Amino acid sequence: xxxxxxxxxxxxxxxxxxxxxxxxxxxxxxxxxxxxxxxxxxxxxxxxxxxxxxxxxxxxxxxxxxxxxxxxxxxxxxxxxxxxxxxxxxxxxxxxxxxxxxxxxxxxxxxxxxxxxxxxxxxxxxxxxxxxxxxxxxxxxxxxxxxxxxxxxxxxxxxxxxxxxxxxxxxxxxxxxxxxxxxxxxxxxxxxxxxxxxxxxxxxxxxxxxxxxxxxxxxxxxxxxxxxxxxxxxxxxxxxxxxxxxxxxxxxxxxxxxxxxxxxxxxxxxxxxxxxxxxxxxxxxxxxxxxxxxxxxxxxxxxxxxxxxxxxxxxxxxxxxxxxxxxxxxxxxxxxxxxxxxxxxxxxxxxxxxxxxxxxxxxxxxxxxxxxxxxxxxxxxxxxxxxxxxxxxxxxxxxxxxxxxxxxxxxxxxxxxxxxxxx
Amino acid sequence: xxxxxxxxxxxxxxxxxxxxxxxxxxxxxxxxxxxxxxxxxxxxxxxxxxxxxxxxxxxxxxxxxxxxxxxxxxxxxxxxxxxxxxxxxxxxxxxxxxxxxxxxxxxxxxxxxxxxxxxxxxxxxxxxxxxxxxxxxxxxxxxxxxxxxxxxxxxxxxxxxxxxxxxxxxxxxxxxxxxxxxxxxxxxxxxxxxxxxxxxxxxxxxxxxxxxxxxxxxxxxxxxxxxxxxxxxxxxxxxx
Ligand SMILES: Nc1ncnc2c1ncn2[C@@H]1O[C@H](COP(=O)(O)OP(=O)(O)OP(=O)(O)O)[C@@H](O)[C@H]1O
Ligand SMILES: [Mg+2]
Numbered sequence: 001x002x003x004x005x006x007x008x009x010x011x012x013x014x015x016x017x018x019x020x021x022x023x024x025x026x027x028x029x030x031x032x033x034x035x036x037x038x039x040x041x042x043x044x045x046x047x048x049x050x051x052x053x054x055x056x057x058x059x060x061x062x063x064x065x066x067x068x069x070x071x072x073x074x075x076x077x078x079x080x081x082x083x084x085x086x087x088x089x090x091x092x093x094x095x096x097x098x099x100x101x102x103x104x105x106x107x108x109x110x111x112x113x114x115x116x117x118x119x120x121x122x123x124x125x126x127x128x129x130x131x132x133x134x135x136x137x138x139x140x141x142x143x144x145x146x147x148x149x150x151x152x153x154x155x156x157x158x159x160x161x162x163x164x165x166x167x168x169x170x171x172x173x174x175x176x177x178x179x180x181x182x183x184x185x186x187x188x189x190x191x192x193x194x195x196x197x198x199x200x201x202x203x204x205x206x207x208x209x210x211x212x213x214x215x216x217x218x219x220x221x222x223x224x225x226x227x228x229x230x231x232x233x234x235x236x237x238x239x240x241x242x243x244x245x246x247x248x249x250x251x252x253x254x255x256x257x258x259x260x261x262x263x264x265x266x267x268x269x270x271x272x273x274x275x276x277x278x279x280x281x282x283x284x285x286x287x288x289x290x291x292x293x294x295x296x297x298x299x300x301x302x303x304x305x306x307x308x309x310x311x312x313x314x315x316x317x318x319x320x321x322x323x324x325x326x327x328x329x330x331x332x333x334x335x336x337x338x339x340x341x342x343x344x345x346x347x348x349x350x351x352x353x354x355x356x357x358x359x360x361x362x363x364x365x366x367x368x369x370x371x372x373x374x375x376x377x378x379x380x381x382x383x384x385x386x387x388x389x390x391x392x393x394x395x396x397x398x399x400x401x402x403x404x405x406x407x408x409x410x411x412x413x414x415x416x417x418x419x420x421x422x423x
Numbered sequence: 424x425x426x427x428x429x430x431x432x433x434x435x436x437x438x439x440x441x442x443x444x445x446x447x448x449x450x451x452x453x454x455x456x457x458x459x460x461x462x463x464x465x466x467x468x469x470x471x472x473x474x475x476x477x478x479x480x481x482x483x484x485x486x487x488x489x490x491x492x493x494x495x496x497x498x499x500x501x502x503x504x505x506x507x508x509x510x511x512x513x514x515x516x517x518x519x520x521x522x523x524x525x526x527x528x529x530x531x532x533x534x535x536x537x538x539x540x541x542x543x544x545x546x547x548x549x550x551x552x553x554x555x556x557x558x559x560x561x562x563x564x565x566x567x568x569x570x571x572x573x574x575x576x577x578x579x580x581x582x583x584x585x586x587x588x589x590x591x592x593x594x595x596x597x598x599x600x601x602x603x604x605x606x607x608x609x610x611x612x613x614x615x616x617x618x619x620x621x622x623x624x625x626x627x628x629x630x631x632x633x634x635x636x637x638x639x640x641x642x643x644x645x646x647x648x649x650x651x652x653x654x655x656x657x658x659x660x661x662x663x
Contacts, residue, residue, distance in 0.1 A: 321497075322516070325533050326501040
């Protein structure tokens with residue numbers, strides 16, 4: 001091994017400029033692969049950032065407008081879900097898949113006051129205990145709404161830690177706020193929990209029991225939408241079948257055609273994620289292919305200089321063969337040189353690529369865009385992991401071998417007699 | 424018989440095929456010191472290359488130690504060259520970017536000998552040939568005679584049974600030529616190595632014990648020369 005590398009080093013040293021120029025193409029190829037994959041990861045991260053806070057196996061269902069006449073009614077009628085639809089999910093054939101069912105009712109535009117401090121434009125969200133799990137609400141002090149709150153229609157409230165901080169004059173001891181009363185509009189609520197906020201507009205949502213809100217605002221049985229978690233639906237087909245059946249059932253109950261696509265809508269986070277994953281895989285593959293084609297240029301370059309090297313060293317290989325080098329000995333020399341050049345410059349490219357990814361993370365990755373009152377990061381963590389580095393290493397070694405193979409075979413075939421003949 | 428050729432033919436294919444060897448029959452015994460002489464283009468180098476398994480022949484048979492050497496794979500040819508044969512060329516054929524000692528080491532490298540041992544052995548051979556101080560020098564820093572001695576050291580280091588030398592003195596002046604021929608003669612006497620020298624210089628041929636003349640692609644007369652008086656130019660000098 002040591003001897004092999006000594007030979008390779010000698011040969012590379014004799015052709016320094018040419019090696020560097022070719023190596024540059026290889027470095028560039030790998031650099032592109034790393035940067036493309038990093039940017040791709042960042043992009044997918046940005047797409048996914050909205051989804052990361054939710055249980056992935058949830059569906060949301062709501063009413064829409066009919067587009068077909070049915071049961072003696074004309075099309076264009078508004079459909080609104082009600083409590084009976086939530087109960088429907090607790091019965092077969094849906095109950096076997098459905099776990100928790102919740103709904104929320106949000107009413108906005110309130111001002112919340114605590115002592116002399118206040119918050120404007122907050123929303124009251126009436127909801128159920130399982131909302132917390134479904135939406136991965138993190139409680140930092142106290143608790144979320146429970147069954148008892150619902151049953152007794154308690155006037156209790158959960159707010160975000162950022163609001164709590166404001167109310168506590170910037171203090172962090174959220175427990176101090178538990179049990180205290182805050183005023184939202186004209187209603188007084190007791191604080192039972194502080195949740196972790198994320199500085200998004202959702203922070204202004206204050207959670208209260210659904211039953212409480214229903215009473216306060218005198219809501220009837222109709223609901224805006226219902227959200228439920230489910231299990232046992234693992235493929236897109238199974239999900240589609242389930243959705244179709246549920247729609248048909250709900251539609252008929254509201255005197256809409258069972259196959260009316262617009263009478264009710266279902267939004268399925270699980271299949272959405274499946275599709276996102278598929279998209280992410282396709283993007284990943286596409287980026288690899290683009291990168292590999294860029295690298296191909298470098299590989300062709302390496303192959304080319306190896307051919308020139310072989311031509312220049314024909315006489316030397318003839319000497320080596322005359323003193324006992326086997327074809328394999330000669331081949332090894334060329335392949336090792338090719339792999340060394342490819343791997344060396346590949347690693348430089350990889351290091352620079354990772355550096356570029358880090359820079360990308362520090363600049364673009366931190367910039368945010370305001371879209372519909374939501375701040376969205378363009379790239380989230382646009383870097384590549386160890387797995388890509390390992391894959392790239394493998395690619396380099398394979399590429400180097402391939403680049404060296406044809407020249408190496410040519411070298412191995414050198415007939416000593418022809419190589420030694422004096423011109 | 425260590426080396427035996429029966430009716431060996433060699434034709435160089437080309438636009439105009441050239442039938443160079445037209446049925447060579449030759450026997451050389453172990454430990455002989457022979458020269459092959461002939462006019463330029465008579466096929467001396469061609470014959471030597473066949474003996475050295477550097478080239479193929481078309482017809483006939485070539486035996487080394489009773490072993491038929493014909494259509495060998497490159498791998499086994501490499502093994503023979505490495506273990507049995509040593510080459511000395513007119514143009515030295517040292518590797519220019521390797522020092523003298525590295526050049527001498529190379530055959531051992533292909534035998535798989537370790538680095539340290541290889542180096543020590545190469546130094547020993549260089550010392551024997553009086554080139555110890557030149558071990559670290561590159562070929563282009565050495566004179567023709569020194570280079571040829573390095574080449575001889577390289578040929579000797581694997582203890583070959585046969586040394587094939589194609590015009591080993593062709594690029595040397597007469598004084599160095601004598602030295603090189605004396606060195607080969609000494610090796611032949613002391614180590615019982617079979618040495619075959621191709622030359623067209625009668626003085627060089629006179630240093631050997633048997634002179635084989637090649638003419639028109641076949642072996643002509645063979646002179647016994649154990650008293651080294653074949654040369655018209657005297658017995659002690661190698662005339663150019
Ligand atoms: N590879 C080759 N292809 C075609 N013809 C060749 C080849 N090698 C040698 N010849 C021809 O074969 C003939 C014999 O060549 P060879 O080299 O054996 O001669 P030689 O006796 O060694 O001559 P010299 O004393 O000049 O070295 C020459 O006419 C030469 O031109
Ligand atoms: Mg010749």
